[in-house]
Amino acid sequence: MARRYWLLKSEPSTFSFDDLRASPRRTTRWEGVRNYQARNLLREMKRGDEALFYHSNADPPAAVGTVTLVREAYPDADQFDPSSPYHDAKSDPADPRWVMVDVRYGKAFARPVTLPELRARKSLAGMVLLRKGSRLSVQPVSAAEWRTILKLGGL
DNA sequence: GCCAACGTTGGC
């Protein structure tokens, strides 16, 4: 299977691309996904896949760089922690409902690629991110979209 | 702060 491309959303006020760069081994657990469609996509991610790091709820919202998948889906421990905001009392430890992956900092864009710039590109019109009402925090990105966006970002 | 779009919950 060929390498695939993805987009991961994060609110920079919660966890920014710079926060990832400053993390141990520049790696983090992508925890807290509590949406089934996004979870299913996490399960499809393979070692070596790459993803855009997208700042949502930012001014302006923008893709700011890339990350690499370094660990494939495994159970998200927070779902069993009653003190965690990500706790899910209905998840069965014998059959965990939620997973996380590990991603490592890749490359920072020379300049952020903002949401308006993405919208302005005809060739990106099909992006999941740009669909009306799209809220998925984990999204697939086509190889063509990937190349276009990296170019826009100066990579 | 507003609000449209979406997902989930729970009564029936």
Next chain:
DNA sequence: GCCAACGTTGGC
């Protein structure tokens, strides 16, 4: 199984 109510997301 339906669907109204509610909570969340995220752009603006």
